[in-house]
Amino acid sequence: MPLAHPWRDPDDDRPRLECGVFGVFSVEQASAVTALGLHALQHRGQEACGIASFDGQRFHYEKHMGHVGDAFAGADLVDRLPGASAIGHTRYSTAGGSFIRNVQPMFADLEAGGIALAHNGNLTNFLTLRERLVSEGAIFQSTSDSEVILHLIARSRKARVVDRFIDALAQIEGGYALVALTNKKLIGVRDPLGIRPLVLGELDGKPVLASETCALDMIGARFVRDIEHGEMVVCSDKGIQSMRPFPAAQARPCVFEYVYFARPDSVVNGRSVYQVRKRMGRRLFEEKPTPADVVVPVPDSGVPAALGYAQASGLAFEMGIIRNHYVGRTFIQPTQGVRELGVRMKHSPNRAVLEGKRVVLIDDSIVRGTTSLKIVRMVREAGATEVHLRSASPPIMYPDFYGIDMPDRDKLLAARHSLEEMASFLEVDSLGFLSVEGLYWAMDAGQRDAERPQFTDHYFTGDYPTRLLDREIAEGRNDLVERQLSFLVSA
Incomplete structure (x- = not known):
C-alpha cells in the first residue's frame, strides 16, 4: 500500500x-x-x-x-x-x-x-x-x-x-x-x-x-x-x-535489493548480490574502523558484509550469533513479557566466541533499532567486553512507497536522532554507517551524481524517483487516509 x-x-x-x-x-x-x-x-x-x-x-x-x-x-x-x-x-x-x-x-x-x-x-x-x-x-x-x-x-x-x-x-x-x-x-x-x-x-x-x-x-x-x-x-x-x-x-533500480532483499546467490541487474555485499563490508571498514578482536554478523543478511569487513581489517570472522530458521512470527506470543524473549527464539549467542571479546557487530541496516538493541544486549550478556555496531548501509532516513513495508519517518531511528543519540539508545560502544558514496562504490557505480542518481536510493537520500500522488493527496486530505484505513480494517 x-x-x-x-x-x-x-x-x-x-x-x-x-x-x-x-x-x-x-x-x-x-x-x-x-x-x-x-x-x-x-x-x-x-x-x-x-x-x-x-x-x-x-x-x-x-x-x-x-x-x-x-x-x-x-x-x-x-x-x-x-x-x-x-x-x-x-x-x-x-x-x-x-x-x-x-x-x-x-x-x-x-x-x-x-x-x-x-x-x-x-x-x-x-x-x-x-x-x-x-x-x-x-x-x-x-x-x-x-x-x-x-x-x-x-x-x-x-x-x-x-x-x-x-x-x-x-x-x-x-x-x-x-x-x-x-x-x-x-x-x-x-x-x-x-x-x-x-x-x-x-x-x-x-x-x-x-x-x-x-x-x-x-x-x-x-x-x-x-x-x-x-x-x-x-x-x-x-x-x-x-x-x-x-x-x-x-x-x-532499487538499491535495497543489494542491501537486504535479494538472495546472496542471485545476480540482480548484472551484479552479484554476494559480491556487492562483501564490498559493502570492505568499504565499511575503510570508513568506520575500530579496534576489536572479532567480527560477528547478524545472520543471515549481514554475513557477506561481515566477511568483507573481516577480510579488509584482518580481524577474525566468527559466527557469534546463531540463527534459528524454524521460528514463526514472534508477535503471536500472548504477553509482552514473552514477546521480549522473541529475539532469542530467532538468534542465540555463541558464548564461546563472544565472551571476553571486543566485538564488531555487522548488520545490513538499522530501521527502528528495537531489534538491534535486543541483539546488542544479548551479545553483552554472553560476555562481550565491548560492542561496536556497524551498518553495511547508510542511515535509513525516509520511508518507502514502492513495495517495501517500512515504518513512517517519525519511527525511523536515524530520522529522529543524531549518531551519538543512536549509539546511546542502542547501548553500543560505537556506531557507524556506510556512506551513500561508499554504497555506490560497493555497487561499482562510482560516485552518486545528485542530478542523475543511478539507483533508487530515497530511503537514504529522500530523492524519490517518481511522484507520490496518493501521499500528496493524503497530506492535504485526512479523509483519504481515514478511508484507506477503514477499508483495510474491514477487509
Missing part, C-alpha cells in the same frame, strides 16, 4: 518486501515447476502464496496462507493445477492485510478470455485509481493494488489483450514487476524506472520469468537477461516479443 501499515508487528524491526513473482510458458508440469521457483523466492514473501495454471481450455488456481512448501507439496499438485503454463506469487503482508482474498495471483474473466496476474511492488496512485473506479461502479473483492490493474484491463476499449494491458499500464504509477497469464500468452512487465526486478530465463527452450535469478537456478533454467526498465515481454507460441510501452527514462 502507498502508506505505511498501522498494524506492523511492534517486535519486528526488519523492512519487508511485499512479494516475488514467477511464470513459465509451455513447459511440462508447469505448476510443479512454478512451485519450485516460488520456493526459491520464499524470502520475498512468507505469509501467503498462490499459483494459477492454464491447461489449454480453462484456468485453475489455488491460494494459501503460509509457506510454499506446505501449500504445494502434494504429489497431486499437477492434477490439481494442470497445464503447460503457470504463474505464481509469494506474498508478504502485515497483519491488517493478511487475508486470503488478497493473495495472488488474481484472476478475472474478460471478454477476450481469462487473465491471471501477479504483482511485485506498489502503485503510488493506487488509492486515486481505486476511488475513481469505485465511483464508476467497479466492485472490488480485495484491498490489493493488483486488483486495480485487472479493473483497468477489463475497462479498456482496446480489442487485443496486450493492448488492453498497455492501456492499463499507462494509468498506473510506482514501482512494479508484473507477470500475467492469458489463454495464449505469458506477459512480463517492469516499471519505467526498473525499480522492482524481473529476469527472463529459458528452460528447455521455453521462457521463464522470475523476480530473481536464484529461482532460475532452482529449476535448472538458463539465465537469458534482465527484463529492461520500461519493457514488456510477450511470450507465445510464436516466440518472445519485446515492447516498449513507456516513454524513455533513465533506469533507477
Whole structure:
C-alpha cells in the first residue's frame, strides 16, 4: 500500500518486501515447476502464496496462507493445477492485510478470455485509481493494488489483450514487476524506472520469468537477461516479443535489493548480490574502523558484509550469533513479557566466541533499532567486553512507497536522532554507517551524481524517483487516509 501499515508487528524491526513473482510458458508440469521457483523466492514473501495454471481450455488456481512448501507439496499438485503454463506469487503482508482474498495471483474473466496476474511492488496512485473506479461502479473483492490493474484491463476499449494491458499500464504509477497469464500468452512487465526486478530465463527452450535469478537456478533454467526498465515481454507460441510501452527514462533500480532483499546467490541487474555485499563490508571498514578482536554478523543478511569487513581489517570472522530458521512470527506470543524473549527464539549467542571479546557487530541496516538493541544486549550478556555496531548501509532516513513495508519517518531511528543519540539508545560502544558514496562504490557505480542518481536510493537520500500522488493527496486530505484505513480494517 502507498502508506505505511498501522498494524506492523511492534517486535519486528526488519523492512519487508511485499512479494516475488514467477511464470513459465509451455513447459511440462508447469505448476510443479512454478512451485519450485516460488520456493526459491520464499524470502520475498512468507505469509501467503498462490499459483494459477492454464491447461489449454480453462484456468485453475489455488491460494494459501503460509509457506510454499506446505501449500504445494502434494504429489497431486499437477492434477490439481494442470497445464503447460503457470504463474505464481509469494506474498508478504502485515497483519491488517493478511487475508486470503488478497493473495495472488488474481484472476478475472474478460471478454477476450481469462487473465491471471501477479504483482511485485506498489502503485503510488493506487488509492486515486481505486476511488475513481469505485465511483464508476467497479466492485472490488480485495484491498490489493493488483486488483486495480485487472479493473483497468477489463475497462479498456482496446480489442487485443496486450493492448488492453498497455492501456492499463499507462494509468498506473510506482514501482512494479508484473507477470500475467492469458489463454495464449505469458506477459512480463517492469516499471519505467526498473525499480522492482524481473529476469527472463529459458528452460528447455521455453521462457521463464522470475523476480530473481536464484529461482532460475532452482529449476535448472538458463539465465537469458534482465527484463529492461520500461519493457514488456510477450511470450507465445510464436516466440518472445519485446515492447516498449513507456516513454524513455533513465533506469533507477532499487538499491535495497543489494542491501537486504535479494538472495546472496542471485545476480540482480548484472551484479552479484554476494559480491556487492562483501564490498559493502570492505568499504565499511575503510570508513568506520575500530579496534576489536572479532567480527560477528547478524545472520543471515549481514554475513557477506561481515566477511568483507573481516577480510579488509584482518580481524577474525566468527559466527557469534546463531540463527534459528524454524521460528514463526514472534508477535503471536500472548504477553509482552514473552514477546521480549522473541529475539532469542530467532538468534542465540555463541558464548564461546563472544565472551571476553571486543566485538564488531555487522548488520545490513538499522530501521527502528528495537531489534538491534535486543541483539546488542544479548551479545553483552554472553560476555562481550565491548560492542561496536556497524551498518553495511547508510542511515535509513525516509520511508518507502514502492513495495517495501517500512515504518513512517517519525519511527525511523536515524530520522529522529543524531549518531551519538543512536549509539546511546542502542547501548553500543560505537556506531557507524556506510556512506551513500561508499554504497555506490560497493555497487561499482562510482560516485552518486545528485542530478542523475543511478539507483533508487530515497530511503537514504529522500530523492524519490517518481511522484507520490496518493501521499500528496493524503497530506492535504485526512479523509483519504481515514478511508484507506477503514477499508483495510474491514477487509
